[in-house]
Amino acid sequence: MPRWIRDNALSVVMLGAFVVFLVLQSIFGWHTHNEELAEYGAQPIGWLAYLGSGHFAESVFENWESEFLxxxxxxxxxAYLTQRGSAESKPEGQTDRPADDERRAGPDSPWPVRLGGLPLAVYRNSLSLALLLIFLGSFVGHLLGGTAEYNQQQALSAGVPPISAWDFLGTSEFWFQSMQNWQSEFLAVGVLILLSIFLRQHASPESKPVTAAHAETGA
Structure with missing residues (x-):
């Protein structure tokens, strides 16, 4: 196996699976959307046109939104809460790790750490900030795609005039779509946190060692 693939195998497999499933989603979504159009006597659209439709944008960003949230x-x-015995928690009583102290920075440390000041303050929280910014972008994508899809459905079924994204934000439909995904994401994480107290997966960094006591906290 080439060294680059071996060094990046986990991200390559995960992102490769993402691309495969996104393409499959677009194909099956395209067929589903054309079936819906046929029910209203409307003309089917091509696959490339479907990629720019509200139906596709809504389905993609609705899920991204919940994942990144x-x-x-x-x-x-x-960073602030613990769960006794869970591999997904830092050890009880631990606040900052010694390696988080910028005074221990070396020549190989990231440049914001070596620079200090505002770049360091941002970098110390950059992972959660990046994920939450992607969530906000996905939220907007869901809102815009959902508005386009909602307007098309209303036009096909009732011939009513379109509404704005701001108006769609206030509908129960938009929040129903969001909440059905948000609740499932937090349920999955909560279950992982609790199951990792008692169950193990050999060689996984998401699990405690097989010999670890149930009360041992952190992987």
Whole structure:
């Protein structure tokens, strides 16, 4: 196996799977959307046109929104909250790790750490900030795509005039779409946190060692 692939295998597999499933989603979504159009007597659209439709944008960003909210919230909450016995928690009583002290920075440390000041302050929270910014972008994408899809459905079924994104933000439809994903994401993380207290996965950094006591906290 080439060294680059070996060194980056986890991200290559995860992002490769993402691309494969996104393409498959677009194909199946395209067929589903054309079936819906046929029910209203409308002409089907091509696959490339579907990629620019509200139907596709809404389905993609609706899921991204919940994923990045979950991950951003999880990264931020694990900095301050603990769960005794969980591999997903830092050890009880631990505040900052010694390696988080910028005075221990070396020549190989990231440049914001060596520079200090505002760049360091931002960098210390950059992971959760990046994830939450992607969440906000996905939220906007969901809102705009959902507005376009909602307007098309209303026009096809009732012939009513379109509404603005601001108006769609106030509909129960938009928040129903969001909440059905948000609740499932936080349920999945909560279950992982609790199951990692009692269950193990050999060789995984998301699990405590097989021989670790249930009360041992952190991986």
């Amino acid at each position: 979950q991950m951003g919230g999880y990264v931020l909450l694990t």
